Amino acid sequence: MKKILLHFAVLTAVFLSLQWSCEKDDDETIIETKSKLFEHNYVLVNTLDGSTAQVEVSYSVYSNLSGGNIVKIQTLSTPFVIGGEQVMVKYDSLYTSYGKNMQHLHRKLQKNYNEKGADHLVIKNLSGSALQYAVVSHLPVKYFSRSEVNSNPEIGNKNEVDISKILKDYSLPIYKGTPVLYLFKPELAPQTDVYVYWERIIGNSAYDYTVFVKKFPLKTPNFGELSLSAPMSIDEVINLYKEEFARGNLLFTNYNGYHAYSLGATDRSLKPNYEKQIVKWYGIISAGATLENNGQLWFVNTKDGDIGRTVFSNDRM
Structure with a gap:
């Protein structure tokens, strides 16, 4: 009788272990990388003293010809405004799979400050005067x-x-x-x-x-x-x-x-x-200095970008 009970206990443990293992294998996170067109917010630039200055700006915009982002480089005279153009943004869409069932978790932006990345923005002050900038969302x-x-x-x-x-x-x-x-x-x-x-x-x-x-x-x-x-x-x-x-x-x-x-x-x-936030609405660029966006400028008009939000529970990015 003891042997029968022992065999039954072993078989039960093996069965439960296999069942848990199968459930674990079926429960997985699926990540799909997708893209969507957004628009740039506006950045207004002028000198602090009101003099005219030359400024080189470089940022990514969407091109219909290439079907992706290209880098736009301009030398502009102050005061000027940049932004408003479309840009392709990549994001990860995360799902959890439970066997045959799929549950959407969230969407997460892929922040990319490199050339052709949606968040790429470089402002080079070519003058001897300090610049000031302001960000206006779009x-x-x-x-x-x-x-x-x-x-x-x-x-x-x-x-x-x-x-x-x-x-x-x-x-x-x-x-x-x-x-x-x-x-x-x-x-x-x-x-x-x-x-x-x-x-x-x-x-x-x-x-x-x-x-x-x-x-x-x-x-x-x-x-x-x-x-x-x-x-x-x-x-x-x-x-x-x-x-x-x-x-x-x-x-x-x-x-x-x-x-x-x-x-x-x-x-x-x-x-x-x-x-005390990383994101800045207003700032100064010293004479001869360069501002490279690495998160301090809300340059893509995603929802709640002013607080650095990158994860969303629905399409409202």
Whole structure:
């Protein structure tokens, strides 16, 4: 009887071991490298003293002829703007396989700062004057879908709102109720009134509240709280950044931060939130120096690139 029990125990252990081994072999991570076209953010460059300087810039752009990225090299006179072109970005799409079942895990950008890499950018100051630069994101406007709006808290002023125009994604930073991008490139604005979730009114509990939505015009000549007879100059836009990183409370990373500032918060602008970050919105290039992007410039308009994000749970990169 003892021998029978012993044999049964051994056979059971072997069976379980084989079953675990098979399950382990079937459970594997699959990586597929894919590519997608994005656009460059804008980089504005000028001298600190306002003099004219020669600058060599080198960065990657997508070529229809080659079907891939090529390196664009130019010698430009300040002030100037680069960016806005398409660039091919590579990323890894990760899946877990459970036998015949596939589960998508996430997507991860392949950051590439080498020539022809999507993040490649070199700025050579050929002059004897110091340069200053500012980064303006070029994110396409996206609105919340009707189902997303319906799943969010109830809108208290719904009759005053076009719910098809509530902003979800937009270019950064925000200045006086408008993305800075439209101050010097108004032709890129949606040319309509948009709405943002603005104020939350608490009811009987923290889980019982309504939200109020605020309207902002983003159409020529009215942008946020500004009315412009002409686009801002490159120098005027860069000076906004210069003032922000000197004193703060001028440029904001989203409308929530801008709203918080209107209520008295003093820690929601770029200066307090990015002073210790790798990614820089504004910087100086000394006379004769070269700036090579190795992560400090958000040059490709991927989602949340301003905080260095590279992993995404869906297609919203």
